[in-house]
Amino acid sequence: MIQTENLGKRYGRFDAVVGLNLKVAPGQVLALLGPNGAGKTTSMRMIAGFLRPSSGRAVVCGHDVVRDPIAARRALGYLPEGAPSYGELAVAEFLNFAARVRGLTGITGARRMDEMVERLQLQPVLAQTIETLSKGFRRRVCLAQALLHDPPALILDEPTDGLDPNQQREVHALIRGMARDRAIIVSTHALDEVRAACNRVAIVAHGRLRVEGTPAELEKRSRYHHAVSFRAPASALACELLARQPEVETVEVDPVDGRVTVFPRDGGEIFSIVVKLLEEQRVRVEELQLERGRLEDVFRQVTDEASTETPVAA
């Protein structure tokens, strides 16, 4: 369980994070989204115990990160931003160091290390110096360090940054696999990652939590929710007719690929109406889709709203 209560960080007159309330229970993977500089990394650093909060508190598995730092850090696996590691060490040496600091020695330590090396496919580079590795390997080495002690709580700051699509899928599978009995916070800029690995989403902007919910709940806030899109060569007349329907808010045609998107009024269901009208007009449809909503759209909407507000500096 990871919990923050009114967590805040202030640098001089600048509020980096304001009154953040999060609660991530075991089994939940929370995606922390937000533009650069929104306060994601600062929040994660406070929960991990690297930065001291200016206000509020953070609790990891029942341990206050300021009052009981060692117990809180034992319960937490942390992948810092940029996945730092000691470049002059070989991968095995670095993992040995992490294991020793975590008190994982002997057979338990060796077994955990083997497991991590296997799951993150580090076998071929074990004896290699970290500074000679590619970005993808370095990230996985640091990820291995975070997972080594099998922590009940995890904080991963951009775990898939710099990985190729196959490696990303691998990490998503790893996160999903671990999620069952762990509380996990993942920050990311890749919105498809949210669908692939997370079951909750929080969007922060200008240091404040703006929206929180399941991916499906957030998608409902998108204007694409329940919209119908299709591709059809000669559909100009059909589009005009569709736009006149009382249930339809507007019809948009993508100037690049000619894809038509029909937006419902007040999020109503218009799929059958659209299908019926297209049939009546005998429009030859190449592709037809009921949209469930787009996170990109919600993300932009939420962060745009936030930036039109007055700045939060006091």
Next chain:
Amino acid sequence: MLFVFENHDHGDGMPRMTSEAVVEKHGSPFRGVFLRELHGYLITPVAWLFAVIFLLSAGAFTFYLGAFFERGQADLDPFFRFHPWLYLVLVPALAMRLWAEERRSGTLELLLTMPIRPWQAVVAKFLAAWLYIGCALVLTFPMWLTVNYLGHPDNGVILASYIGSFLMAGAFLAISECLSVLTRSQVIAFILALAVCFLFLLAGDPLVQQPLLALGSNRVADALASLSLMAHFEAIARGVLDFGDVTYFVLTIVFWLAANVLILDARRGG
């Protein structure tokens, strides 16, 4: 040692040893950092360069500047006399990366979010570096063999000098480590450490004393003079392992390490 079993359900239905129990048994965050640092000295060129330059210049200074043979005395005074100056340059060079590099590369975040207390990290780094310097110092033993071959030196004085030299290296190291935490730049860390070590080395010297006396601050001048590393080292090197001199070095080390812990901890707030 009792193992504590708790039934955390991790899916495999097996009871697991709590991490606390394992940590207690091996008590290792401190050891982990200590061994990693020590290992770092064995694989990085900076550390080997330190050892080689220290040994070469210790020898060169002794024979050329110290006129080891010409003075016709069987002692190691010309050898130890140059140690403060060697340390002045070499210890800040060895210690400049201790925190500056961790800050620059971001590993400080990794280290400080591991279950280790700041003082453990500070002391572990210090001890590893001090041990490394100690090894370099021990490797000067051919010097000791030479004087014993050539004559009958007072080996008690030599032992005291070695202890004094080691303590002084520790003081320089504690100062340099503490200043390294102030910056991300190793170069700045080096120059800062060099300047502060120089000040402490010559605190009793006219070079430092004159300006203070000219300003009319006799008390400050006196206080600073009593902090002179050189004076305390020379006292020990004469063969008198005085309690006060040893305490001075130990307190200097403790003071700078404590300052290091405080600065490290204060940085979390900013």
